Amino acid sequence: MFERRIDNNWNFKTANTKEFTHCYHTYPAMMIPQVARTLIEQFAPQGRFELLFDPYMGSGTSLVEASLKGVNSIGTDINPLARLISKAKVSHFNIDQIEKYLSEIQLLSFTYQPEKVINSDFSRVSNYSFWYSKEVLLKLSFLSQMIASFDIESQLFFKIALSEVVREVSFTRNSEFKRFKMSESQLEKFNPDVFGLFEGKAMRNLQGLKQYNAIKNGVSSQIFDFNTVNSIPIEILPPESVDMIVTSPPYGDSHTTVAYGQFSRWANEWFGLCDAKNLDNLLMGGKRQLVANFETKSIKNELQQIEIADTKRYAEVISFLNDYHNSIKNISPIIRKGGRICFVVGNRTVKGVQIPLDYFTAEMFEKYGFRHDITIVREIPNKRMPSKNSPSNISGQKAATMSNEYIVVMNKK
Ligand SMILES: C[S@@+](CC[C@H](N)C(=O)[O-])C[C@H]1O[C@@H](n2cnc3c(N)ncnc32)[C@H](O)[C@@H]1O
Known part of the structure; x- marks a missing residue:
């Protein structure tokens, strides 16, 4: 054989x-x-x-x-998500620009107020109130809003960091790929730090980018x-x-x-x-x-x-x-x-x-x-x-x- x-x-x-x-x-x-x-x-x-x-x-x-x-x-x-991730992973983003935007994000997240969120229409996300708290949705929207103000090329770098966060701050059990809602007891304890998670991922990815850009x-x-x-x-x-x-x-x-x-x-x-x-x-x-x-x-x-x-x-x-x-x-x-x-x-x-x-x-x-x-x-x-x-x-x-x-x-x- x-x-x-x-x-x-x-x-x-x-x-x-x-x-x-x-x-x-x-x-x-x-x-x-x-x-x-x-x-x-x-x-x-x-x-x-x-x-x-x-x-x-x-x-x-x-x-x-x-x-x-x-x-x-x-x-x-x-x-489409596979294409988005792959595109980001093969891109040689401009590191200075990414670092500048990262500082902007850190500053703006610090002064965040829900009233600053421009888009609070989440209808594109099916069953959104079942899967997210209102507070989390507004913070995600605020991050999207900031990303949209960056130059087109750098947006992709931050979108990828946000993409992981969007799933992690939902009420899905993160240990599974299928969509299962957390148990009542898990939900009670669940209070994700949306901005902290996003910044952590963006910083981790920046280290990866530096390694990648060196070659x-x-x-x-x-x-x-x-x-x-x-x-x-x-x-x-x-x-x-x-x-x-x-x-x-x-x-x-x-x-x-x-x-x-x-x-x-x-x-x-x-x-x-x-x-x-x-x-x-x-x-x-x-x-x-x-x-x-x-x-x-x-x-x-x-x-x-x-x-x-x-x-x-x-x-x-x-x-x-x-x-x-x-x-x-x-x-x-x-x-x-x-x-x-x-x-x-x-x-x-x-x-x-x-x-x-x-x-x-x-x-x-x-x-x-x-x-x-x-x-x-x-x-x-x-x-x-x-x-x-x-x-x-x-x-x-x-x-x-x-x-x-x-x-x-x-x-x-
Ligand atoms: C095992 S995964 C590939 C993982 C990849 N090697 C990596 O390291 O991330 C298989 C992929 O096949 C894709 N796929 C399934 N059917 C496909 C099709 N008809 N054409 C192209 N891709 C397809 C899935 O979306 C999935 O991303």
Whole structure:
């Protein structure tokens, strides 16, 4: 089959995963920077290496690492928050300007009075009085108001800090990606320091920016919103234009695996970004499909077992795999001959049956002109991402089968 190699060098147990702009914003199922970095170092294709692509970019880990290595990159994600975070993380903001604005914020927050808030219309935030106190909403609005007075480029830096705060000061249980309201007893004790949190994040991010700006390679990092399940715009990525892919795709639909849409809805609604409510249905596997659009040997038995056990769960799995297959089919022609793809995948368990998505990934790429090189099995020591592994999306609950990540490395023939 497709050879797997367990390699403890890929654990990165003691690595600092928050270096550079990687500290900016949490995101579900983030790839750790050291994985992207080591893949670029060890598996860079021979010959031309000018463009790295990430088709499910998330918070842009691969793009930042490409930029640090002096490689141009293109990323796409249909989640607007993912694009906002990625854009900020690859930007070389002007540090003097950011520091000046930060002092302004500190001064103005100190003299804050609710009467100074210009916009107190929160209707864009669904059910806002259920999720926030009035006092918190006004303070968030005041921060937005200040940010809007900054120059356009610097606004993004502060928006990203605000984006994390918008979720953290809501009544949602922050340990979960899904939207669950806190218990009555938690609510009684909950009195978030909106300005303090915001300043803390902006200052932390400023340190990351300083590190990042110290390594300017003059490369371009472009961010898009196309959906590779449907097609890839030829004017952006013509055939054979990509030298390397470093990515971590979803491993199932967002309803039953990682709740990207629910996690992102706070910021997507606050900033009035599109598709906020509907996002989980638009992501891979979000539309129900009943019949497989692929033939597979590698996971045939698993799919049969799931179908026998539960036809509804089977349909969920197929809906995702169909989209994933279409995406691989569309991606394959844009990789140049001799180019490399590195897909970091998780093998979820449905109805007690583990689906080896690494085999499926390798099988589908093989069908579209790739040769399997190696699949590196990486142990996940990191408690930071339990929800990737937990079907319930509850922090701390970890399904045993998800304690490994599989890095599928293949070459275009
Ligand atoms: C595992 S996350 C990527 C995490 C990323 N590597 C990081 O470090 O933050 C998978 C991403 O795929 C995105 N996604 C899901 N369906 C997609 C699609 N059809 N096209 C593009 N992105 C999609 C989700 O929004 C999510 O951001």
